[in-house]
Amino acid sequence: MSNIDQQIQEITSDVDEIKQFISQSNRSRVKQFLEVQQRRFETELITLKEKKEQTNATTTTEKKPSTTASSSTTTATRSYTKEISLYAWDQSDKFVKMYIQNLDGVGDLPSEQIRCSFENRGFSLEINNLKNINYVFKRGRLLNEIKPEQSSFKVKKDMIILSLAKTESKNWECVFREESKAPEKPLPKMDEGKDPGDSLMQLMKNMYETGDDEMKRTIAKAWTESREKMNTGGGGGGDDLGMPGF
Structure with missing residues (x-):
């Protein structure tokens, strides 16, 4: 096994x-960090595969397909359409690059069988009759606008690379708007001017009122256990948080 093959196997x-x-x-932040690392590995994997392809091209002679065809009989083959949903991506200051992989033999197709167009917030890629499959990758709602006239695509041996030209040199956290992470709500702050006990009570009350069901259950459970300990130990009852059942 060559060195490149070993690297490809390890990164895979x-x-x-x-x-x-x-x-x-x-955890959303942990998941987002891991997804960034995944894209980096996938980009490195694509680079290694391209390097391997170039190495093989210099050492082997490409076989030309036979131009002879039987005109006496023709076999009708059915094709079907398949939507592309998987891709890897990376970005620079000027471009967002999308890598559509596992298109075995796409580099051998005539250029007229591959069409790609770009819009301000989307693109459309069509690959016709690749081993009896018509591939379609049509998406809108990009995270940010692009420059259609400066965007392009490149056909490789077994993949297609879309280069989306950015209108602004800013970082994209994702490719499509629906993938954007909703910002996490900041926790309420304690009022430093009030008594620490009162501020803590108000903080918990705010967290309870603005939190989701899981947050409310957690706070309610903690509050119940705290009240039980106080009653058992002979402590004061304290104010409640205005929560149901208290």
């Missing part, structure tokens, strides 16, 4: 393991 294993970590992660 790294990507698979990161995917397992992502599926097991419950």
Whole structure:
């Protein structure tokens, strides 16, 4: 096994393991960090595959397909349409690059069988009759606007690379708007001018009123246990938080 093949195998294993970590992660920030690492590994993997392809091209002679065809009989083959949903991506200051992989033989197709157009907030890629499959990758709602006239695509041996020209040199956290992470709500701050006990009570009350169901259950449970300990130990009752059942 060559050195490039070993690197490809190792990075492929790294990507698979990161995917397992992502599926097991419950924290949004941790998951987002792992997804960034996954994209970096996938980009490195694509670069290695391109390098391997170039190396093979210099050492082997490409076989030309036979131009002879039987005119006496023709076999009708059915084709179907398949939507593309998986891709890897990376970015620079000027471009967002999308890598559509696992298109075995796409580099051998005539140019007229591959069409791609760009809009301010979207693009449309069509690959006709690749081994009897018509591939479609049409998406809108990009995270930010692009420059259609400066965007382009490149056909490789087994993948297509879309280069989306940015209108602004700013970082994209994702490609499409629906993938954007909702900002986490900041926790309420304690009022430093009030008594620490009163401020803590108000803080918990604000967290309870603005929190989701899971947050409310957690606070209610903690408050119940605290009240029980205080009653058992002979402490004061204290004010409640205005929560149901208290």
